[in-house]
Amino acid sequence: MSHVRPLIAGNWKMNGLSADVDSIADLAARFEERVPATRVAICPPATLLMEMSRRLAGRGVEFGAQDCRMESAGAFTGDLSPEMLADAGAHLVILGHSERRAYHRETDADVAAKVGGALRAGLEPIVCVGEDESQRDAGRAVEVVTSQVRGSLPSALGGKPFCVAYEPVWAIGSGRTPTVDQISEVHRAIRRELLELFGESGRQPPILYGGSVKPQNAGEVFSAAEVGGALVGGASLLARDFGAIIEAF
Numbered sequence: 001m002s003h004v005r006p007l008i009a010g011n012w013k014m015n016g017l018s019a020d021v022d023s024i025a026d027l028a029a030r031f032e033e034r035v036p037a038t039r040v041a042i043c044p045p046a047t048l049l050m051e052m053s054r055r056l057a058g059r060g061v062e063f064g065a066q067d068c069r070m071e072s073a074g075a076f077t078g079d080l081s082p083e084m085l086a087d088a089g090a091h092l093v094i095l096g097h098s099e100r101r102a103y104h105r106e107t108d109a110d111v112a113a114k115v116g117g118a119l120r121a122g123l124e125p126i127v128c129v130g131e132d133e134s135q136r137d138a139g140r141a142v143e144v145v146t147s148q149v150r151g152s153l154p155s156a157l158g159g160k161p162f163c164v165a166y167e168p169v170w171a172i173g174s175g176r177t178p179t180v181d182q183i184s185e186v187h188r189a190i191r192r193e194l195l196e197l198f199g200e201s202g203r204q205p206p207i208l209y210g211g212s213v214k215p216q217n218a219g220e221v222f223s224a225a226e227v228g229g230a231l232v233g234g235a236s237l238l239a240r241d242f243g244a245i246i247e248a249f
Contacts (some may be wrong), residue, residue: 010236053089064092082121108151171211
């Protein structure tokens, strides 16, 4: 296991309006009574970042963005720079999510460039990797994931805070979850790759699991080797379910 505090982060994707900030306020109130064993973060749509950080600063919840460009400014209509996200209250940023890789055709090199931008702005990257169903069925899961790790993590990350999130594409939103043995196999392979890339500092970054994590299976997921938290999708939209996942660690 890594020697830093685990992280459980909620990825709201393209969900959430200003009224939904109240649910996170309710979640934060629970932490005032009992500090969780993990760091807790919410990655809402960028439209909510500033309001969340303003209302909930210092209440035990960190905030992150779901993507960024690598440049600090420029003629990129509709995009957001890492500096803009940090200015809005983000501490972390999800990069290389399978939906970005698929729908926006982002390559490992694109992800690595965005990681560099995130570091420049002082954001902690959560770098996502994962195989699709055909790659899993062909027995190539470890090969695909370790290749993504090598291609997506620049050397500049050495000694800096970051996380890797293993999200098997076939499990995201499907209700299907890999077995504990399957999760352990891939997480151990990611750890070996981190040690190859960064030496002893490669023991530090938490390796999160993501893919249909919910209260009913969180305890089992967290029992797998080298699982240092979770990147939670749909279940993070409900404070009750997200709180139960956090308490399961």
